[in-house]
Amino acid sequence: MRIERPRYTERFGSVRINDVQKVLELDSGRAKELPPRKNIAVQKIEDDVIKDFEEKMAIVIPTKDEKLKLFEGVIRGVPHECLIIVVSNSQRKSVDRFRMEQDALNQFCHFTGRQALIFHQKDPILAKALTEAGYADFVGEDERVRDGKAEGMVLATFIAMMANKKYVGFIDADNYFPGSVWEYAKCYAAGFSMAKSPYAMVRILWHYKPKISAGMYFKKWGRVSEITNKCINSLVSTKTRFETQCIKTGNAGEHAMSLELAEILPYASGYAVEPQELVSILEEFGGVLPITHQTAAKHGVEVFQIETINPHLHEEKGLEHLIGMLLPGLGAIYHSPLCEAETKQLILGELLRQDAIKPGEEPPKPHISAPPKKIDLHKFTNVLGEHMDSYSALGEK
């Protein structure tokens, strides 16, 4: 892979947010015996280096009643060295869609000789394991893990910790192009290979996001992303007193973290999860509020934003879905202790314009869960351990 070197970095306390780096080549060719002439603008990352990071990475695919053909395409796109973890909240009544996902995954693993794990979010054993391990935040009164993509993501993070991985990357199951999925995983690996701190995050910016209505229109930004980025940049700008537009991936569903970083971040529920990650990083390591993790603050937290070669073509969920994403995301920014009056006004203005709130209303405050580090991983592993066979889609070795 060949990628731009970080050219501009926004520093906020011990947080370093690198401006967007574009992928230039998916495939930069063989490692030459002589290293290429040092290039100040472009970095070649050798296949072997990428694979080293992939081996330490779990790719989490959260899914809920997604079309099976799309799901199958997404799992086929995940590079071989990565461990696939599917967290499904698909229906099990009448048509057992979870069963279909299991079958598709098993078949894929059988023919490709690879391993994968698949969990249903409502599996009572998961809720039991969380409760016994002292992490009952996610467990509802019905003694099941609560609904929600964020809950599934954190659950998968625990599994990745259990599997001794170093990195966890998220990829949505509604992607039309297996080749994009493949590129996301490569970008995650490339980002981590560039990181100087063990506390690192990679967020994907799509080259284009085609709109399919009366032909193709290649939009650079989705509307939700545009507004979220503007508001989160305003939050940073009002603190530094220098206007920035550095954050371009506020809503990135496609993102990855080192587990060292993932373990110490609190998570918002629902669609607030992705913007909240950035807000939490700014809160915890920005130096404005008291710092809780001295080690991480010392190393610094690095955020990479990588622009893919491929456009992003995914299932359109309609306007309601957009507002359903916008509102919690802006809520996460609005209710941050870092958020000043100016940014709050901006957020209210945007939400009124989108008819997402009524005059006088505020966006909802996200429900925040404790960082994954709080869990007793040993106890969690003990409960799950005896059931691991049923979660494993094991290919022939």
Next chain:
Amino acid sequence: MRIERPRYTERFGSVRINDVQKVLELDSGRAKELPPRKNIAVQKIEDDVIKDFEEKMAIVIPTKDEKLKLFEGVIRGVPHECLIIVVSNSQRKSVDRFRMEQDALNQFCHFTGRQALIFHQKDPILAKALTEAGYADFVGEDERVRDGKAEGMVLATFIAMMANKKYVGFIDADNYFPGSVWEYAKCYAAGFSMAKSPYAMVRILWHYKPKISAGMYFKKWGRVSEITNKCINSLVSTKTRFETQCIKTGNAGEHAMSLELAEILPYASGYAVEPQELVSILEEFGGVLPITHQTAAKHGVEVFQIETINPHLHEEKGLEHLIGMLLPGLGAIYHSPLCEAETKQLILGELLRQDAIKPGEEPPKPHISAPPKKIDLHKFTNVLGEHMDSYSALGEK
């Protein structure tokens, strides 16, 4: 890459047409020290093997006034080890689109340290080189190479021969997904790595071809492909007296050949070029007509049909374009000496149904050019040689 092994092969004289093989994984992971357990259904092709073939391959991108963003995406998708050869027939008046293509290619090569060649089909030097080298078939009265995609493709084949490549692969410039382009090149390499004969061809079958009209509809076959395949299979079936549906890539614009095969095939002009390649192979090596190339017939000619993981999303050219493709393609089949009355009736019926001909009419007979081997490559190289700098988009080494 992990790919299905050929499971069924249609044999026609010394031609072996392998049924479709699906790609299972784009990326099958590291080469292990111990070879994987022999798998009867699936073959793993190591990265290093793929790269060995890519190094010997030229990827030809024929283009004509294509959107520059699409062109840029396509060149970015070509694996690093392949030599890119662009043959453009874009306009040079008012807006010099060829110049824009040159600029884009130069910039890409500069930042990625790779080499590429770019030619304008109407460049008088090309016509002069062809004429002096005894291959004036393509040169019109205006002393320029004639218009047409086929003419551009054969021209690029001469350049690939000049550049001492072993394989030549074609990829259309109207592709929305660089990741698909990347996969096509990998499929070509995978196909050649499986070939037992030096006379080999790889044709791409798209996993799906999305239709973008009122949402996405994933069609398995385009209409033109469906009809062309039916007619060419009929041509084979009437000779073998066993019905076959083996040919599924009659119109594959995405295809590649070993130069040993490319050199000895005659080519049809315009959109007949891709079906004609198959028809010519069946004519020359099928054993029904006299065999002209004893060596090739002895080795046999192998055709691979590989189904990609990625769907194929390209610029829609409208219904007229479809009929513009269908008519010459079926003409190539219709006018083959192998084509019997039954297949001719089928073709006429299809063309009438599509309003492509009137009752009593026949499809046009394609203009067929001499095989590239006829050229005096030494003379061709001599004329072009002194101008090579102007064709080269040379990156920093």
